[in-house]
Amino acid sequence: MAEIKYTEEHEWIIVEGDVAQIGITVYAQEQLGDVVFVELPAVGAEFTKDDQASVVESVKAAAEVYAPFDGEVVEVNDALEGDPGLVNTEPEGDGWFFKLKVADPSQLEDLLSAEAYKEFVAGLG
Amino acid sequence: MSEALQRTPLYDLHLELGAKMVPFSGYEMPVQYETGILAEHQYAREGAVLFDVSHMGQAELHGADAAARFETLVPGDITGLGQGRIRYTQLTNDAGGIIDDLMVTRRGDQLFLVVNAGQKEIDYRHIGSSLGENVHLTTLDTRALIALQGPMAADVLGALCVQAKAMAFMTMIDAELGGADCFISRSGYTGEDGFEISVPADEAASIARLLLGADRVRPAGLGARDSLRLEAGLCLYGHDIDEATSPVEAGLAWSISKRRREEGGFPGAGVIMDQLQNGAPRKRVGLRLAGRAPAREGAVIVDQDDQQIGAVTSGGFGPAAGVAIAMGYVNPDHVGLGEQLGLIVRGKRLEAEVVKMPFVAHRYFKN
Numbered sequence: 369m370a371e372i373k374y375t376e377e378h379e380w381i382i383v384e385g386d387v388a389q390i391g392i393t394v395y396a397q398e399q400l401g402d403v404v405f406v407e408l409p410a411v412g413a414e415f416t417k418d419d420q421a422s423v424v425e426s427v428k429a430a431a432e433v434y435a436p437f438d439g440e441v442v443e444v445n446d447a448l449e450g451d452p453g454l455v456n457t458e459p460e461g462d463g464w465f466f467k468l469k470v471a472d473p474s475q476l477e478d479l480l481s482a483e484a485y486k487e488f489v490a491g492l493g
Numbered sequence: 494m495s496e497a498l499q500r501t502p503l504y505d506l507h508l509e510l511g512a513k514m515v516p517f518s519g520y521e522m523p524v525q526y527e528t529g530i531l532a533e534h535q536y537a538r539e540g541a542v543l544f545d546v547s548h549m550g551q552a553e554l555h556g557a558d559a560a561a562r563f564e565t566l567v568p569g570d571i572t573g574l575g576q577g578r579i580r581y582t583q584l585t586n587d588a589g590g591i592i593d594d595l596m597v598t599r600r601g602d603q604l605f606l607v608v609n610a611g612q613k614e615i616d617y618r619h620i621g622s623s624l625g626e627n628v629h630l631t632t633l634d635t636r637a638l639i640a641l642q643g644p645m646a647a648d649v650l651g652a653l654c655v656q657a658k659a660m661a662f663m664t665m666i667d668a669e670l671g672g673a674d675c676f677i678s679r680s681g682y683t684g685e686d687g688f689e690i691s692v693p694a695d696e697a698a699s700i701a702r703l704l705l706g707a708d709r710v711r712p713a714g715l716g717a718r719d720s721l722r723l724e725a726g727l728c729l730y731g732h733d734i735d736e737a738t739s740p741v742e743a744g745l746a747w748s749i750s751k752r753r754r755e756e757g758g759f760p761g762a763g764v765i766m767d768q769l770q771n772g773a774p775r776k777r778v779g780l781r782l783a784g785r786a787p788a789r790e791g792a793v794i795v796d797q798d799d800q801q802i803g804a805v806t807s808g809g810f811g812p813a814a815g816v817a818i819a820m821g822y823v824n825p826d827h828v829g830l831g832e833q834l835g836l837i838v839r840g841k842r843l844e845a846e847v848v849k850m851p852f853v854a855h856r857y858f859k860n
Contacts, residue, residue, distance in 0.1 A: 401529055402529045404785055404810035405785040405810070407786060425787050425810075427531060427720060427810060428524070428716060
């Protein structure tokens with residue numbers, strides 16, 4: 369089982385081989401409330417780190433999801449189209465957003481460990 | 494530096510019920526409870542929900558000429574208001590814009606007013622300085638306001654107060670509830686049957702607990718209140734209506750009676766009567782989007798040639814429709830039902846159709 373990593377933008381990342389699966393965290397979906405729509409990127413889209421890759425709309429607000437590193441979109445979670453509520457019920461599982469092919473593995477070193485992310489969230493009050 | 498937020502008498506109860514509190518119109522208010530906005534919204538359509546609306550302003554007008562004098566500030570028919578009857582109207586300005594929208598009830602020899610939280614100080618100054626010496630405004634700061642809304646609301650309240658069940662829509666009675674003197678009105682802001690109950694502030698928590706004790710009642714927050722009123726096609730002050738929007742533009746002309754249209758005598762009467770006769774420069778319309786992505790307040794509305802024709806003033810996901818819904822203002826060439834328009838969200842055009850409001854049929858009580 370690959371290790372789960374996080375960003376300060378409240379995304380989680382699981383890297384297997386050269387492909388990373390990305391979604392938003394339990395904390396992020398709690399802040400957003402009920403998710404009603406997820407705008408996913410196109411397969412084949414190429415992002416550089418911090419590009420807007422996705423938009424998640426809840427009953428309260430819209431939030432942007434950024435590419436946590438450079439990469440090409442190789443797969444998106446089509447299940448979110450019919451059931452965006454998966455982001456609330458299984459944020460770190462079936463509610464994943466997209467998979468990126470990692471362009472520069474050295475960028476993965478900037479990601480937070482589970483422990484570091486937990487501390488980061490605790491610091492948000 | 495912002496002023497300290499006020500709390501309603503139900504603040505502690507909200508925390509106990511697991512509410513997520515947010516700042517709203519100067520108050521700390523519950524936006525949702527543990528089950529979330531969608532569940533609260535659905536439950537208001539099938540059961541009964543309790544909202545704390547104590548942030549709203551409650552006031553009384555006293556004096557022999559109160560109704561006639563108040564008609565100099567609003568286009569609604571107030572002198573013709575029967576005992577215990579409620580009317581929706583607007584405080585208008587000289588340009589025909591809306592200072593606030595409000596509920597007016599003839600209660601004994603007084604008029605009972607309920608105004609929006611965000612405008613109440615402005616309203617009170619305006620009313621207080623405009624009515625002359627013989628009419629007095631008293632703000633009821635020691636009263637809280639609780640809304641009980643949904644198809645089961647009448648059964649729940651009727652079990653505690655038998656007169657409530659037989660009340661007609663848009664009427665008010667004085668009644669005892671849990672030993673407290675309450676003003677019970679059959680009205681609301683969700684499109685469902687329901688009640689708004691004015692209660693003494695120091696009894697508010699015990700009355701709320703009494704109502705929540707019924708196993709069919711769940712608490713609901715401002716998030717569900719907003720999505721419910723959007724589906725019901727009802728305006729939210731500061732968003733869908735404001736000082737630059739007239740009641741005619743807002744589609745509220747139904748609230749101006751024949752007599753008031755003929756006689757005028759309210760601020761902005763010239764503008765409003767001209768719009769009633771010759772049409773308004775823009776109109777509020779309901780918009781049903783093709784997909785789930787919401788178009789929120791501020792989204793530009795364009796025609797088939799992508800020319801800007803208006804803007805969205807409220808929008809979100811419509812649980813009943815299963816797609817996003819919105820309301821906004823467009824020029825009169827584009828108000829026809831079925832008109833295909835575009836809403837610009839993040840630089841992209843979302844397809845939308847002009848539809849009749851309410852988006853979900855009102856189910857007010859009719860006897």
